[in-house]
Amino acid sequence: MRANNGKYLLLPALISVALFTFYPIIQIALPTIKDFSTFKDLYGSFFTSTYNVRVLGRTFLIAVITTFIVLLIGLPVSLWIARQKKNLRQVLSILILFPMLTNAVVRNFAWIIILGRDGIVNKLLMAIGIISKPASILYTNTSIVIGSVYLFLPIMITSLIGSISELNIEVEEAAAVLGSNPFSTLIRVILPQLTTGLLTGAILVFAGTMTAYTTPQILGGNKHLVMSTLIYQQAMTLGNWNSASAIALILILVSALSMILMKKGVKLLDRRPDNAN
Amino acid sequence: MAELEVKQLSKSFDGKAKVLKDISFTIKDGEFVSILGSSGCGKTTTLRIIAGLLDQTSGQVIIDGQDISKVPVHKRNFGMVFQSYALFPHLTVFQNVAFGLKMRKLATNEINERVKEILNLTGLGELAQRYPAELSGGQQQRVSLARALVTKPRLLLMDEPLSNLDAKLRVKMREEIRRLQKQLKLTVVFVTHDQQECFAISDRVLIMNAGKIEQFDTPENIFHHPKSKFVANFIGYENFINIGEKVDERTFKTNDLILKTNEELRQAEVTTIRPENVQIVDEPDRENTLRGEIISSEYLGQSFSYLVRTVIGNIYVEEARHAPRSENDQIVLELPVKHLHVLYR
Numbered sequence: 001m002r003a004n005n006g007k008y009l010l011l012p013a014l015i016s017v018a019l020f021t022f023y024p025i026i027q028i029a030l031p032t033i034k035d036f037s038t039f040k041d042l043y044g045s046f047f048t049s050t051y052n053v054r055v056l057g058r059t060f061l062i063a064v065i066t067t068f069i070v071l072l073i074g075l076p077v078s079l080w081i082a083r084q085k086k087n088l089r090q091v092l093s094i095l096i097l098f099p100m101l102t103n104a105v106v107r108n109f110a111w112i113i114i115l116g117r118d119g120i121v122n123k124l125l126m127a128i129g130i131i132s133k134p135a136s137i138l139y140t141n142t143s144i145v146i147g148s149v150y151l152f153l154p155i156m157i158t159s160l161i162g163s164i165s166e167l168n169i170e171v172e173e174a175a176a177v178l179g180s181n182p183f184s185t186l187i188r189v190i191l192p193q194l195t196t197g198l199l200t201g202a203i204l205v206f207a208g209t210m211t212a213y214t215t216p217q218i219l220g221g222n223k224h225l226v227m228s229t230l231i232y233q234q235a236m237t238l239g240n241w242n243s244a245s246a247i248a249l250i251l252i253l254v255s256a257l258s259m260i261l262m263k264k265g266v267k268l269l270d271r272r273p274d275n276a277n
Numbered sequence: 278m279a280e281l282e283v284k285q286l287s288k289s290f291d292g293k294a295k296v297l298k299d300i301s302f303t304i305k306d307g308e309f310v311s312i313l314g315s316s317g318c319g320k321t322t323t324l325r326i327i328a329g330l331l332d333q334t335s336g337q338v339i340i341d342g343q344d345i346s347k348v349p350v351h352k353r354n355f356g357m358v359f360q361s362y363a364l365f366p367h368l369t370v371f372q373n374v375a376f377g378l379k380m381r382k383l384a385t386n387e388i389n390e391r392v393k394e395i396l397n398l399t400g401l402g403e404l405a406q407r408y409p410a411e412l413s414g415g416q417q418q419r420v421s422l423a424r425a426l427v428t429k430p431r432l433l434l435m436d437e438p439l440s441n442l443d444a445k446l447r448v449k450m451r452e453e454i455r456r457l458q459k460q461l462k463l464t465v466v467f468v469t470h471d472q473q474e475c476f477a478i479s480d481r482v483l484i485m486n487a488g489k490i491e492q493f494d495t496p497e498n499i500f501h502h503p504k505s506k507f508v509a510n511f512i513g514y515e516n517f518i519n520i521g522e523k524v525d526e527r528t529f530k531t532n533d534l535i536l537k538t539n540e541e542l543r544q545a546e547v548t549t550i551r552p553e554n555v556q557i558v559d560e561p562d563r564e565n566t567l568r569g570e571i572i573s574s575e576y577l578g579q580s581f582s583y584l585v586r587t588v589i590g591n592i593y594v595e596e597a598r599h600a601p602r603s604e605n606d607q608i609v610l611e612l613p614v615k616h617l618h619v620l621y622r
């Protein structure tokens with residue numbers, strides 16, 4: 001009885017979610033599929049243009065590489081932070097979030113200065129003799145990846161610290177007593193228990209990078225378009241609204257599909273029953 | 278299969294007060310020793326230092342004459358059963374138990390064989406493919422036990438491994454542990470705060486209080502000759518009688534009452550007697566008798582427990598009887614000479 005009544009309390013929330021999430025998407029989608037020839041025209045022309053496909057590929061690749069790097073840096077850092085004494089842990093957790101408090105545009109302009117021809121990175125690389133003249137890092141895929149990693153690392157670390165601090169340390173101690181060295185414990189005991197946290201973090205970073213606008217806009221220049229900057233160009237510069245809508249939908253579909261695949265992949269690795277975490 | 282020696286072990290956390298104060302003891306090869314003590318006395322801390330999970334502040338842990346204080350946990354080859362079970366949540370029962378054998382790089386055949394054997398022994402055969410979250414508390418505890426036993430550790434450390442089992446299973450499991458320990462000739466350190474359990478299972482019992490050893494002896498000796506008031510109290514002696522004035526080596530006088538014991542008084546100040554050893558008798562003029570009045574009674578199942586007011590204070594008495602005596606009854610108590618024990622600390 002009570003469970004039944006409680007259900008209706010969810011209604012306002014459900015309606016808002018439906019309204020704010022799906023209504024805009026439907027609004028974008030409808031004009032592009034209003035009849036078959038429009039549909040064929042818009043989506044067909046996207047995939048027949050090598051330029052557009054290259055943009056899609058680049059977007060996807062940047063998101064994958066960014067996610068990978070963020071995982072690679074985020075995991076050890078969050079393991080370290082999560083295992084510090086309470087006070088230090090709290091201070092570090094807040095410091096990690098600090099970059100998110102600055103404006104995205106300001107943040108990216110900072111990278112322009114750092115990565116530019118006379119920037120600190122080039123000076124450093126020349127000083128230690130890796131390169132002899134300034135390399136162009138800025139306005140490349142690399143600079144977009146660097147900016148995105150910087151942007152999303154705090155999210156990953158925060159998400160992972162949460163998962164790690166829920167682990168029972170005695171489980172790791174049990175592994176050690178049974179003869180497992182620290183590295184083997186990390187691989188066999190800690191990581192398998194973190195799959196959910198890692199997946200959540202990875203999905204957030206991946207989706208965020210796929211759809212980010214400011215970072216690729218400022219750090220990619222106009223030669224390295226990604227899907228979101230392409231959409232802007234189509235809509236705002238060329239006034240091609242329907243084409244922009246189609247690209248937006250393709251972006252949504254590719255992102256969603258990738259995330260579903262990630263989830264499926266993790267399910268294969270982690271066969272715990274659902275109530276285990 | 279090893280002899281464990283703990284030498285002048287001390288521990289304080291973050292420079293705070295010591296929770297272990299200069300503890301020394303030796304456990305012989307193949308011996309089953311229980312550490313008994315109330316909550317917070319340092320049992321788990323002692324066990325964790327022996328296991329290598331915690332660094333001592335000072336002192337040594339020695340196995341077969343070799344100081345292992347600097348040997349990391351995973352190279353000590355011990356077994357441990359944790360208070361919280363600490364099962365691997367992402368592995369099945371079978372995989373949990375196989376973990377230690379995998380770490381020892383045994384052949385798959387042997388691993389399968391040994392895991393199956395120990396699972397059957399602990400009654401977990403049917404549950405091999407379940408995950409820990411799908412098990413009851415008692416089942417998890419048995420997995421934890423099986424996981425430690427299967428590696429045939431040279432020293433098995435157990436931190437209250439039976440605390441979450443029901444009374445019946447508890448007795449069955451402790452008999453099983455004892456049988457396995459004898460069969461595999463394991464050296465075992467078993468932490469508990471259940472007095473009955475540790476007396477039933479152990480070769481020797483180490484009683485701890487506030488980071489110190491109170492007494493380390495066989496269950497019989499501890500039961501019959503507790504050394505200190507703390508030990509006596511802990512193992513169910515509830516009556517403490519002050520030695521007022523010494524009459525001779527084994528006789529003392531307290532509140533005009535003359536009491537005798539079989540033990541030398543020396544410098545002691547207190548004697549003690551268990552409630553079930555106090556007799557209710559008819560004739561008032563025998564040795565070690567005194568008059569009293571029943572203040573309250575309590576039904577214990579097999580017997581009745583009375584609180585009796587006497588000249589030397591209130592005394593607890595247990596008597597096996599079908600019907601209770603009534604309150605305010607005037608009775609005569611005998612404190613049998615052989616049951617009145619002297620406490621030296």
Ligand SMILES: Nc1ncnc2c1ncn2[C@@H]1O[C@H](COP(=O)(O)OP(=O)(O)OP(=O)(O)O)[C@@H](O)[C@H]1O
Nearest residue numbers: 290296314315316317318319320321322323360470
């Ligand atoms: N990590 C720690 N930091 C500070 N103090 C600790 C820590 N671990 C234990 N202590 C303290 O050390 C003392 C002994 O703790 P320990 O866990 O060894 O008790 P125990 O005898 O196992 O108790 P229980 O029967 O409740 O398990 C306690 O006073 C406890 O508060």
Ligand SMILES: [Mg+2]
Nearest residue numbers: 320321360436
């Ligand atoms: Mg404990």
